[in-house]
Amino acid sequence: MIRFxxxxxxxxxxxxxxxxxxxDLIRQYQKQETHPFLRxxxxxxxxEEEFVPYPSQRKPKRNRGTER
Numbered sequence: 001m002i003r004f005x006x007x008x009x010x011x012x013x014x015x016x017x018x019x020x021x022x023x024d025l026i027r028q029y030q031k032q033e034t035h036p037f038l039r040x041x042x043x044x045x046x047x048e049e050e051f052v053p054y055p056s057q058r059k060p061k062r063n064r065g066t067e068r
Contacts (some may be wrong), residue, residue, distance in 0.1 A: 005045045019044070 003015045004022040008029060016022045026042045033039055 001049050003047060003049045005047060007043045007045065008040050010041075015049070019046070 001017075003017060004019050005015045006013045006022050006025055006029075013029065014025060016025065022044050026044070029040070029042065
């Protein structure tokens, strides 16, 4: 799944599915800035989100029967 990650001063703030939404969020963050001298730097990174599951915690079954 393609995601757009929003960074504020190098720290991840959020992610969205559309670039337009990411730009809208940045504009909202910029409106919250209180002092023009202390403006933050925003950036967007386009990437693919992939979930990596934990390895299985189950132990392999042992063959308890006797072989003939």
